[in-house]
Amino acid sequence: MLGAMKEPRWLDSSQQRHWRAFVEGSVRLHDLMDRDLKAKHGLSESEYEILVRLSEAPEMRLRMAELAESASQSRSRLSHTCSRLESKGLVRRATCPGDKRGVYAHLTDEGYSALQRAAVDHVEVARDFFIDVIDPADLEAIGRAFTAVTRRIGEVR
Amino acid sequence: MLGAMKEPRWLDSSQQRHWRAFVEGSVRLHDLMDRDLKAKHGLSESEYEILVRLSEAPEMRLRMAELAESASQSRSRLSHTCSRLESKGLVRRATCPGDKRGVYAHLTDEGYSALQRAAVDHVEVARDFFIDVIDPADLEAIGRAFTAVTRRIGEVR
DNA sequence: TCAAGGTAGTTGAATGTTCAACATGTGAAC
DNA sequence: GTTCACATGTTGAACATTCAACTACCTTGA
Numbered sequence: 612m613l614g615a616m617k618e619p620r621w622l623d624s625s626q627q628r629h630w631r632a633f634v635e636g637s638v639r640l641h642d643l644m645d646r647d648l649k650a651k652h653g654l655s656e657s658e659y660e661i662l663v664r665l666s667e668a669p670e671m672r673l674r675m676a677e678l679a680e681s682a683s684q685s686r687s688r689l690s691h692t693c694s695r696l697e698s699k700g701l702v703r704r705a706t707c708p709g710d711k712r713g714v715y716a717h718l719t720d721e722g723y724s725a726l727q728r729a730a731v732d733h734v735e736v737a738r739d740f741f742i743d744v745i746d747p748a749d750l751e752a753i754g755r756a757f758t759a760v761t762r763r764i765g766e767v768r
Numbered sequence: 769m770l771g772a773m774k775e776p777r778w779l780d781s782s783q784q785r786h787w788r789a790f791v792e793g794s795v796r797l798h799d800l801m802d803r804d805l806k807a808k809h810g811l812s813e814s815e816y817e818i819l820v821r822l823s824e825a826p827e828m829r830l831r832m833a834e835l836a837e838s839a840s841q842s843r844s845r846l847s848h849t850c851s852r853l854e855s856k857g858l859v860r861r862a863t864c865p866g867d868k869r870g871v872y873a874h875l876t877d878e879g880y881s882a883l884q885r886a887a888v889d890h891v892e893v894a895r896d897f898f899i900d901v902i903d904p905a906d907l908e909a910i911g912r913a914f915t916a917v918t919r920r921i922g923e924v925r
Numbered sequence: 926t927c928a929a930g931g932t933a934g935t936t937g938a939a940t941g942t943t944c945a946a947c948a949t950g951t952g953a954a955c
Numbered sequence: 956g957t958t959c960a961c962a963t964g965t966t967g968a969a970c971a972t973t974c975a976a977c978t979a980c981c982t983t984g985a
Contacts, residue, residue: 757793
């Protein structure tokens with residue numbers, strides 16, 4: 612009897628339309644940006660994200676766990692990705708003075724300049740295919756909406 | 769001299785905020801839904817997408833190329849994924865009468881009922897973490913915006 | 926009718942990602 | 956100060972995706 616309480620509450624047709632539009636658009640946009648980044652700079656989106664986060668951190672370094680969290684990646688994935696970035700010379704690992712378990716990922720100078728180059732193109736694409744085709748008021752709505760989504764997801768862990 | 773024309777046109781700070789909010793929110797949402805689907809139904813998002821498209825097609829079948837296009841996947845990826853779905857018994861392949869190169873992917877009865885079950889939960893999650901936390905007017909804005917994004921991407925292939 | 930070029934789909938190897946197990950270190954309780 | 960639970964980060968194997976051939980078939984046109 613209890614199980615039966617969970618009746619499917621379907622979306623109404625306009626909700627469904629909007630939801631679908633979002634899913635399709637965001638998948639295609641992500642694909643496009645990913646391809647572009649890889650073709651022009653040999654970086655995957657997750658590698659790029661890591662460089663961005665490091666570049667914004669104080670002293671351009673972060674603990675692995677913080678970096679994983681801020682780049683929305685699992686620790687394992689970060690560890691592998693970081694090894695790749697390290698072998699490309701864009702990132703360097705160093706042990707953490709206070710906590711011997713800890714590891715800092717540092718952005719190297721080479722990493723910084725690779726990021727600079729990539730960011731210019733990345734923003735260009737974001738502009739061409741996202742910012743510039745969206746009405747400014749709708750862009751604000753997007754900001755509000757996704758902030759709420761992130762907050763909601765944070766509530767449950 | 770020509771190369772120098774491409775000056776970085778950075779985003780202004782509110783554009784940047786909205787863009788970031790979107791990237792973060794959509795990554796987290798995608799992650800959440802992916803995990804949920806896999807945990808409860810053993811399906812990846814791309815497998816789910818394939819089942820959805822098939823279920824909506826006339827006679828619940830599509831040519832591989834059409835399916836790839838509508839699920840935004842490469843043909844190679846579809847081919848592999850389809851093999852997995854076939855071995856789970858959710859999809860069945862059949863040669864195409866008119867065109868001997870062609871292959872139809874059919875949704876099986878088992879596939880249809882697996883999809884039904886998954887869809888109920890999927891919608892529930894979409895509602896909990898997306899639809900229900902977004903102001904209806906903002907949701908409309910999202911629909912408009914991402915429709916425009918998809919159109920723009922379509923212009924360049 | 927047959928050669929040339931295009932399309933459909935699959936394959937296998939290289940590459941990335943996930944998952945569970947592990948090694949190491951910390952910190953709090955006793 | 957030893958023990959126990961927990962946290963950090965890495966590893967390797969299983970799994971998924973991408974990329975570049977490749978097979979088979981269709982279409983066009985001379």
